[in-house]
Amino acid sequence: MDSSVLQNLKDWRQLVADAEGCSAVGIISDIVLEEITVSKPKDIGSLFKIKGISNEQCFLFGDAILLIINSVSDKSDYKVPNDADSKENDAPLSVSRYLDYLNNQLDGPPVRVQGEISSFNQSGKGIFFSLKDARDDSVLNCIIWKNVYELSGIEFKIGMEIIASGSSEIYKTRGNLSFVTRSVEMVGEGALKIAYDKLKAKLQKEGIFDEAKKRPLPLYPVKIGLITSKGGAVISDFMANIGRFGYRISFIDSRVEGQLATEELLNSIRTFRKKDIDVLVIIRGGCSMESFLPFNNEMLVREIANFPVPVVAGIGHEKDVSLLAMASDLMVSTPTAVANALNESWEQAESKVKISEQKLFGIFNETLHNQTANIRDSLDTIKNAFQKIFSDFSKAEESLKIGFKSIKDQMVDIKRRLVGVFGPVFRKFDHSIMRTRTDLTNTLQKKIFVAFNTVKNGNDSLLVSYEKTLTMNDPKRQLKLGYSIARVNGSILKSTGQIKKGNTVTVGLHQGIFESEVTIIKEDNQ
Amino acid sequence: MADKKVNLKESLTKLNTIVEWFEEQEEVDVEAGLVKVKEGAELIKVCRKRLSEVENEFKEIQREMDKE
Numbered sequence: 087m088d089s090s091v092l093q094n095l096k097d098w099r100q101l102v103a104d105a106e107g108c109s110a111v112g113i114i115s116d117i118v119l120e121e122i123t124v125s126k127p128k129d130i131g132s133l134f135k136i137k138g139i140s141n142e143q144c145f146l147f148g149d150a151i152l153l154i155i156n157s158v159s160d161k162s163d164y165k166v167p168n169d170a171d172s173k174e175n176d177a178p179l180s181v182s183r184y185l186d187y188l189n190n191q192l193d194g195p196p197v198r199v200q201g202e203i204s205s206f207n208q209s210g211k212g213i214f215f216s217l218k219d220a221r222d223d224s225v226l227n228c229i230i231w232k233n234v235y236e237l238s239g240i241e242f243k244i245g246m247e248i249i250a251s252g253s254s255e256i257y258k259t260r261g262n263l264s265f266v267t268r269s270v271e272m273v274g275e276g277a278l279k280i281a282y283d284k285l286k287a288k289l290q291k292e293g294i295f296d297e298a299k300k301r302p303l304p305l306y307p308v309k310i311g312l313i314t315s316k317g318g319a320v321i322s323d324f325m326a327n328i329g330r331f332g333y334r335i336s337f338i339d340s341r342v343e344g345q346l347a348t349e350e351l352l353n354s355i356r357t358f359r360k361k362d363i364d365v366l367v368i369i370r371g372g373c374s375m376e377s378f379l380p381f382n383n384e385m386l387v388r389e390i391a392n393f394p395v396p397v398v399a400g401i402g403h404e405k406d407v408s409l410l411a412m413a414s415d416l417m418v419s420t421p422t423a424v425a426n427a428l429n430e431s432w433e434q435a436e437s438k439v440k441i442s443e444q445k446l447f448g449i450f451n452e453t454l455h456n457q458t459a460n461i462r463d464s465l466d467t468i469k470n471a472f473q474k475i476f477s478d479f480s481k482a483e484e485s486l487k488i489g490f491k492s493i494k495d496q497m498v499d500i501k502r503r504l505v506g507v508f509g510p511v512f513r514k515f516d517h518s519i520m521r522t523r524t525d526l527t528n529t530l531q532k533k534i535f536v537a538f539n540t541v542k543n544g545n546d547s548l549l550v551s552y553e554k555t556l557t558m559n560d561p562k563r564q565l566k567l568g569y570s571i572a573r574v575n576g577s578i579l580k581s582t583g584q585i586k587k588g589n590t591v592t593v594g595l596h597q598g599i600f601e602s603e604v605t606i607i608k609e610d611n612q
Numbered sequence: 613m614a615d616k617k618v619n620l621k622e623s624l625t626k627l628n629t630i631v632e633w634f635e636e637q638e639e640v641d642v643e644a645g646l647v648k649v650k651e652g653a654e655l656i657k658v659c660r661k662r663l664s665e666v667e668n669e670f671k672e673i674q675r676e677m678d679k680e
Contacts, residue, residue, distance in 0.1 A: 306620055331663070432663070435624060439659045442627045446634060446652045453640040 092123045094154050102147070114143055126155055130317040141319040145371055148317075149344050157195045185258045196251045196268055199226060203246045208232070215242060217250060217265070228252075230267040237348060238270040239285065239384040247273040251345050269345030271379060279406075282382050286409055289384070294391045294413050301396040301415045304364045305431045311358040311366040312337045313351065320371050320421045324400075327425035331432040336361060342370035342401070347380035355389045365428065366393055368410070369400040369421040381408035390414055400424035565596040582607050620662045627655040 096110070096119065103110040118138040127133040130148045134141075179187065201217030204225065208214075213235050217226045228250055230238075240248065250267040257264055272278050289295060308331075314321050316339040328335075338354040341347040351368070358366050368390075380386065381401055390397050391413040399414035400421050411417035418424055557563070561571070571594040572579040585591065589604045630652045634640060 435620060435659065436663055438624055439627070439656055439663070442624075442631045442652065443656050445631045446627075446649060446656075449634040449640065450645050450649045453642060453645055457642055 088123060091155055092119060095119045095123065095151065098150060098154055114139075114147065122151060122155065127152065128156070130315070134317050141371070144317060145343060153195055182258060185256050185261075188256055192254045192256070194253055196253055198249050198251045199265065200247065200249045200273060201226060203242055203244055203248060205244065206242045213242070217248070226265050227262060228265040228267050230270065234268060235270070237352070237383070237385055239382070240270050240272055240281065247277065249273055269348070271345050278379070282406060282409070285382065285384055289387060289409060289413070294387065299391070303396055303398065303416060303427060303431070306331070306435065307364040307428055307431070308332060308334055309363045310335045310428065311361060311363040312369070313340050313354045313358070313367065314369045315339065315342050320369050324369055324421040324425050327422045329429040329432055331429065333428070336363065343380065345379070348383045348386060351380055352386055352389060355386070355393065359394060363395055365395055366397045367400070367424055367428075368397065368414070369424055371402065381410040386410055387413045398424050398427060562596070565594070570595050582609050620659060623655050623659050623662070627652060627659065630655070
């Protein structure tokens with residue numbers, strides 16, 4: 087175990103504890119520090135694996151711990167060539183070689199230096215400024231490249247206290263020692279707050295935070311761009327809560343804390359700008375105001391505000407919401423909430439289907455039920471109607487039967503009575519008729535006989551006279567007496583008009599006939 | 613994937629239209645209702661299938677991400 091490393095860690099821990107106002111072991115325990123010293127983690131990932139270290143400790147102190155371990159080990163590395171050089175070779179070094187040597191010695195992990203800006207001036211691509219120590223007027227000459235300066239979002243002013251991160255380097259053509267600043271941060275809650283408020287007001291005025299600018303999350307998002315730190319517990323929270331809806335998650339590992347986070351975040355966002363994604367997600371665990379610094383960077387905020395697809399920020403907040411979150415389309419406080427927001431439309435789709443199914447079959451079943459009930463009612467009505475008809479019929483039949491029976495009885499009764507009453511009458515009547523007939527017959531026969539006899543007797547004398555008359559008038563008697571009957575063509579001649587000259591006339595006499603021819607016709611003169 | 617997304621959205625819209633039709637009817641005609649119910653049931657099936665299908669695709673995506 088490197089005791090100097092352990093001591094450095096303990097010294098650092100004491101500083102943090104003093105700042106936080108708590109005990110040293112409250113920050114990180116001795117056992118964990120010893121473990122770190124032994125295993126010498128090179129990155130956050132290895133630091134995480136150390137037994138006893140919490141996620142929060144990694145988030146908060148990871149960078150610092152790694153810096154201490156690695157800066158100590160680096161120094162021990164480049165001491166060796168120095169010793170070797172001095173022992174083997176007494177020959178003078180060239181200026182350039184010496185400056186190279188010095189630069190080599192000066193090169194190392196970034197150091198954070200705090201001071202007050204005492205001067206600054208821009209020249210070409212760099213801004214030259216000096217940091218002054220307020221206690222003893224010590225001065226450090228610094229340079230910051232313009233792109234880094236712009237990224238920092240801090241506007242330098244004389245008298246402003248800042249922390250510059252970087253390392254010193256001797257500019258060989260001038261021999262000046264310059265502290266090359268890789269990132270800048272403001273010092274003190276007050277200053278941070280002022281800067282935050284100022285930037286917030288400025289962006290607000292531009293309408294970057296306007297509600298109207300917020301885009302809704304796409305329905306059923308699939309392609310998700312995810313930016314967070316790989317080592318954090320945040321990503322596992324997110325993955326645990328994101329539903330199984332066929333998401334395609336593209337992930338970019340980025341620091342989310344410290345001054346270097348700004349640049350990494352910016353690059354990550356710019357990378358996703360070129361990718362085909364439905365939604366961009368930026369998540370991190372909740373921490374102190376100071377750790378929000380990267381998310382309050384103006385360039386980062388603008389990048390988010392102009393991002394082509396909706397952005398969801400789940401970066402937590404305490405008193406003040408980070409400006410990045412405010413510029414995003416949806417801000418929630420935890421990775422779980424981000425996952426829920428992404429799941430929402432999918433889950434709604436599931437419940438939409440379910441509700442639709444219930445409604446659809448519910449209404450239709452009700453319809454069928456109603457129809458069935460209608461049919462049943464109709465059947466009942468018909469059945470009742472028929473039953474009534476049948477029962478009425480039965481009643482009618484019954485009464486008819488009774489009626490018939492009574493008619494029959496009455497008829498029998500009438501018959502009986504008729505026989506009883508009219509029997510003797512008829513018999514009497516019969517006898518009367520018989521007697522009357524006999525009487526009539528007798529009377530009539532007698533009367534007719536008498537009458538006939540009377541008539542017969544009276545007529546006998548009349549007949550004799552009639553016979554006489556008839557005999558007297560018999561034409562044949564006349565013929566005997568000498569009369570004859572002339573006929574022509576069978577007809578008795580009564581006048582000359584009946585004959586013509588030459589006609590043959592047949593003359594009947596008492597005992598024969600003869601024929602004569604008409605030769606002369608003479609008519610009586612009257 | 614994009615097609616499925618559109619289909620899910622479309623299917624849900626169609627399904628919703630059918631449900632609204634039923635809700636609007638004062639007295640549902642059984643014949644017409646049966647046709648709609650059949651159509652709705654088919655859409656429900658399609659949606660359910662979509663939702664379960666994408667669930668299966670999730671694992672593959674996770675593996676792809678792990679490889680990166």
